[in-house]
Amino acid sequence: MATSGLLRRSVFRGFSSLKTWFRCSAVQFSSAQSGFFPPAEGIMLPVGAFHNRVAFITGGGTGLGRAMTATLSQLGAQCVIASRKLDVLQQTAEEISSQTGNKVHVVQCDVRDPQAVSRCVDQLESLTGLPDVIINNAAGNFVCPSERLSPNAWKSITDIVLNGTAFVTLELGKRLIQSQKGASFLAITTIYAESGSGFVAPSASAKAGVEALYKSLAAEWGRYGHRFNIIQPGPIRTKGAFSRLDPTGSFEKAMIDRIPVGRLGKPVEIANLAAYLSSDFASWMSGAIIRFDGGEYVSMAGEFNDLRRVTPEQWKVMEAMIRSTKGS
Ligand SMILES: CCC/C=C/C=C/C(=O)SCCNC(=O)CCNC(=O)[C@H](O)C(C)(C)COP(=O)(O)OP(=O)(O)OC[C@H]1O[C@@H](n2cnc3c(N)ncnc32)[C@H](O)[C@@H]1OP(=O)(O)O
Numbered sequence: 001m002a003t004s005g006l007l008r009r010s011v012f013r014g015f016s017s018l019k020t021w022f023r024c025s026a027v028q029f030s031s032a033q034s035g036f037f038p039p040a041e042g043i044m045l046p047v048g049a050f051h052n053r054v055a056f057i058t059g060g061g062t063g064l065g066r067a068m069t070a071t072l073s074q075l076g077a078q079c080v081i082a083s084r085k086l087d088v089l090q091q092t093a094e095e096i097s098s099q100t101g102n103k104v105h106v107v108q109c110d111v112r113d114p115q116a117v118s119r120c121v122d123q124l125e126s127l128t129g130l131p132d133v134i135i136n137n138a139a140g141n142f143v144c145p146s147e148r149l150s151p152n153a154w155k156s157i158t159d160i161v162l163n164g165t166a167f168v169t170l171e172l173g174k175r176l177i178q179s180q181k182g183a184s185f186l187a188i189t190t191i192y193a194e195s196g197s198g199f200v201a202p203s204a205s206a207k208a209g210v211e212a213l214y215k216s217l218a219a220e221w222g223r224y225g226h227r228f229n230i231i232q233p234g235p236i237r238t239k240g241a242f243s244r245l246d247p248t249g250s251f252e253k254a255m256i257d258r259i260p261v262g263r264l265g266k267p268v269e270i271a272n273l274a275a276y277l278s279s280d281f282a283s284w285m286s287g288a289i290i291r292f293d294g295g296e297y298v299s300m301a302g303e304f305n306d307l308r309r310v311t312p313e314q315w316k317v318m319e320a321m322i323r324s325t326k327g328s
């Protein structure tokens with residue numbers, strides 16, 4: 001009796017401090033743990049893995065598209081990058097070509113316009129011939145409460161992300177089928193294409209559509225020699241994304257705090273994965289969706305994941321409480 005009274009008192013003291021502790025504690029992961037997971041900045045595939053290959057990358061002038069272009073070019077590919085801003089494309093192409101010694105071509109194209117996409121593919125064909133690798137990376141996005149979205153805001157994101165990807169994929173796919181040439185298609189979506197997310201509803205909806213398109217074509221166009229895969233990145237700092245998704249910079253710490261690996265991703269990390277998926281080493285991969293997020297998605301999803309905050313001392317108290325229910 002005396003022992004169980006003591007236990008109850010100590011359990012109660014422990015529990016109330018636990019409640020206080022839970023209220024006070026906001027941080028789940030220390031960025032110090034990123035020390036366990038330093039990014040490897042080198043190029044993963046062997047030199048020449050894309051020798052004699054042509055890669056077409058939308059949005060290749062900036063951010064992740066630029067990193068993918070640099071990696072493919074380093075691996076021997078002749079790259080063609082396309083987006084709206086010709087000056088940005090030209091500067092990126094010159095910088096990458098001068099580093100790798102491989103030509104990077106540029107084509108101005110607004111992927112929202114199917115005629116422009118068709119003209120872009122004409123230009124691509126005359127520059128390099130049809131590509132072996134297609135990376136649908138171009139996107140538009142901004143955080144916005146859904147009740148503030150105008151029809152044109154919705155349309156603008158959907159047109160870039162879903163329709164743009166579809167126009168590029170269909171135009172190239174048809175021409176590749178016609179010429180009996182196989183290719184690897186890769187789309188860059190995001191982790192919330194799966195879960196949905198408040199404040200980016202147009203992007204979440206359009207990215208989910210891209211995933212449905214790529215899974216459908218993986219099933220349908222394997223017979224023409226085409227593979228379709230998807231990378232769902234978590235947060236990787238780029239000017240384009242972070243200026244539109246975290247304009248004040250106040251959410252970055254919260255992002256890092258919920259990533260088990262304890263840090264943001266690096267552009268070169270996604271570039272290595274994209275190169276692998278686009279390479280012959282991945283010729284048995286099609287219809288795959290690779291989540292690439294340092295564990296953020298599962299970290300946000302699990303009901304009991306907040307128990308990471310419980311200290312060993314607090315576990316002693318909780319375990320005693322649970323064990324004391326035996327027979328009740
Ligand atoms: C962290 C982990 C998960 C991260 C996921 C990341 C996903 C990403 O996709 S990041 C990629 C970010 N990069 C970009 O967005 C680059 C390209 N973006 C743009 O060019 C522009 O931001 C835009 C998408 C708006 C398109 O530009 P465009 O010049 O074609 O359009 P606008 O005429 O400026 O706007 C079209 C309509 O949208 C309304 N609008 C624009 N910004 C906002 C905003 N911040 N909030 C609400 N509404 C906005 C704009 O008013 C236009 O509508 P309307 O006035 O009715 O005509």
Ligand SMILES: NC(=O)C1=CN([C@@H]2O[C@H](COP(=O)(O)OP(=O)(O)OC[C@H]3O[C@@H](n4cnc5c(N)ncnc54)[C@H](OP(=O)(O)O)[C@@H]3O)[C@@H](O)[C@H]2O)C=CC1
Nearest residue numbers: 059062063064083084085110111138139235236238240241
């Ligand atoms: N960075 C991140 O944390 C994450 C990024 N992603 C995805 O990664 C990809 C790259 O994003 P990121 O590098 O961060 O951002 P950027 O803003 O740097 O890249 C977006 C690119 O898309 C191009 N683009 C936009 N609209 C059009 C259009 N209408 N026609 C042709 N090109 C267009 C832009 O070029 P231009 O303005 O010259 O047209 C730009 O180069 C996107 O698909 C994004 O959704 C997904 C999850 C996380």
